Amino acid sequence: MPIFKRHSLRAGNNRTRAAELTLRDSIFPLCLVTILFFLWGFSYGLIDTLNKHFQEVLNITRSRSSGLQAAYFGAYPLASLGHANWILRHFGYKACFIWGLCLYGVGSLIAWPALVYRSFGGFCVAIFITGNGLGSLETAANPYLTVCGPPKYSEIRINIAQAFNGIGTVIAPVLGSYVFFNNVDDKNPSLKNVQWTYLAIAIFVFILAFVFYVTPIPEITDADMAFQAEETHAGTDVKPFWKQYRLFHAAAAQFCYTGAQVAIAGAFINYVVDTREGTSSATAARFLSGAQGAFALGRFVGSFLMNYVRPRWVFLAFMTCCIIFISPSITQRGNTGMSMLYVTLFFESIIFPTIVALGMRGLGKFSKRGSGFIIAGVAGGAVVPPILFAAADSQGLADYATGHAPTAIAMSVPLAFFLAAWTYTLAVNFVPAYRIVVDKFHTTEIGVVNTHQDEESGSGEIGKSEAPVQTNDVNATPKLA
Template sequence: MAGTTHTNVTTPAQQEVTENYKGPLVTVTMLFFMWGFITCLNDILIPKLQLVFTLELWQAMLIQTAFFGAYFIISLLYFILSITKGDPIRRIGYKNGIIVGLLVAAVGCALFYPAASTLSYGFFLGALFVLASGITILQIAANPYVAILGPPESAASRMNLTQALNSLGTTVAPIIGGYLIFGAVNASDTGADSVKMPYLGLAAALLAIALLIKIAKLPGIQSSDEIKPGAGALRYRHLVLGIICIFAYVGGEVAIGSTLINFFRLPEIAGLEEAEAGHFLAFYWGGAMVGRFFGAVALSNMKNANGKYLVIGGIAAVVFGLMFFAYGLHEALIVLGLIALNFGVLMLGRFIPSRTLGFFAATVVVLLLITSFATGAVAMWSVIAIGLFNSIMFPTIFTLAIKGLGVHTSQASSLLVMAIVGGAIVPPLQGAVADITGSLQLSFLVPLVCYLYIMYYGFSGSKITQETV
């Protein structure tokens, strides 16, 4: 079928929005930090609730199933509404959509208190579902808003920047969450009471951000085209393949992150205790943050290539310094070497989003093979390095998938967010492989399949053609 042309999403005063998007962009980035922080706390909850309820690994992974299952169900409901009644977010506005998401997420966090009081694993899973439902609404509203809010040619750069703040949340969450849930108030307590106050604090923070968003002046993004019911977004081949790619990426990333604490505890890998393993889990998520800052610079519309190298070098120097003072020269040099590898692959991608995505995915495939078959420090640092190469994947896949969709952008966003259900499906699969084979290392071959598909999408599937599905 021949492709059709649609009017791009614009504002009544596009020039004004283009020139003044920086303030609203700063405000919206807080959302990315918060949902990154909350999502990564699941990696702390898994070993905690596994201990409290004496669960098998696949049962503990149901935490991710409940959380990311909400992404699928809520996004599916959103998509059904969009094809029967018209796009809900485009009707109520991105700002109101963001506020609704924050309020629902706050309710989910508050439900952790009665879940811990009743000591019910099912209640915990229900609370996670509500929490993730709110974050799903945030994802549907905020991701396309960031992509639209500013010049189209720098959309990938903006998405990487906001996702870098998301990764900052995932970086500090294992450290703070590990301290509060495992080691702070009652380190010897095997119950669930230690999760109460952290999640009540998150509920309060989400409510405060909702109030801030309410009073903030965010530009309204509108379109001159009539918003009609229908599944128009699904006619685009690069979007359909991008939906599968988001499924593969989130599934692979979450499966790896969810397994790392148990992986670092293995005697043949590092033999670490939970709290110490949480620090190295932060390296994994921290790598994604650093890589996204690199990606934001590399994929920006900065004309001077030497300027890009200078900024990236400055970021690397800051990271090296922080690592040196926090962990010592040995860890700092290892991280610097991994950053150098990341920069080399970034150069190989020639700062082209699709090409860079393909080479990053190919690198992760190699790192997963090393993780699966090596031992000791080599295996440990190989899996940690994956975080650096995960960095640009989600924002780059997202922007490639919605490119050229015009009025179908919000509907496409709901479909892409629906695909985040990969985080609910792939981790239990990896857990099941680990239980069946008796080898946690070999189970990393499950996310490897996901990254093989991402490599395909980067090199081929993301290309926009005249043919639609």
């Protein structure tokens, strides 16, 4: 039986048909990888909900509880620039997926004793390991969705997949509101329900790792990406890696944007409790679920718009609206302020995946290495939330009579980081060196029309009738013999 045959996790570097997969050829592997997006959306949503839960159960400050975000997102650069990126470049996407799922499962298992003994520090360690696993998955999955299929649709593919990430972030706060916050004994608060949640996660991800091991998926090599860059005449991989300034600008924008997004979601429950008198944490968690629903909806809407409008213009409109609508949340209170955060989350929806897709344009043989830098920008989620919570703590307690709301005032922190990320949006749309590369990939017909006469499979190597690719060095420019 095929399921019991020997499976190799080492991928070669010859050019394959994966560089020219059609929409039909790419559907199955994309659906499988999309499951991963739901997983880390669910995990991310749990972190936002547990942030407030730990404040109440363990009686810790807002700034200390932000250690969850610091541990979770601080692990990302270690994965995306370190172990995960090394596995991706030397073994391929499939091996990186399995590695990330195993780390995710181990972290979830370690969370069990930490929760039993009510150790916040121990749970942060477990979350750090989980973050390494999810960072590994993002290091592989985001660029895989970008390159698996016709290049002109990459922004649409990654945004649709990321919409399932949004669905995960919707379900997690609902689970938290009914499981974590309800039926809590004030005299002896328990974390038992959280324990069972993480045990279930561990079992599921280990099963999913096995599914990835036995399932064949197309491997997109550096040679494939170099071919795409050459065919579109937009490749910048003739320059040394350290001169890929567009990549590093994208990574910086990712750092600023992700930090702002995570800070807003992590402080959402505190914001609602501070600004709506009489609102419990459980009710605020349900409001967070609604806000994450707006976030998921925004990804579907953004993906739809990208069918008719250039993705970079949709990117500009959504990023600008994030800045416009986060601003009133600083001064407004009650339902008005909360509604501004709802609208902000709607427009945040496409920013992260679109930065990934646009930032990887033209990298060619540097695509796998470059994706690690863009995903490392997620580390902003470890930096900005502690700044926001420290700013909120410095403002004292909320006073409904005077309208003093510490968390609302602290929303000026993500606003500043949104403005910094906006510079990349402007560059992609108005700086020719950025815009031309993006547009050439958007108009290419690779994967849309047949580029070869033969009908070989999309995941196999190029046929014997074609010249092989000379790739003695993984970082060398592929040349046809």
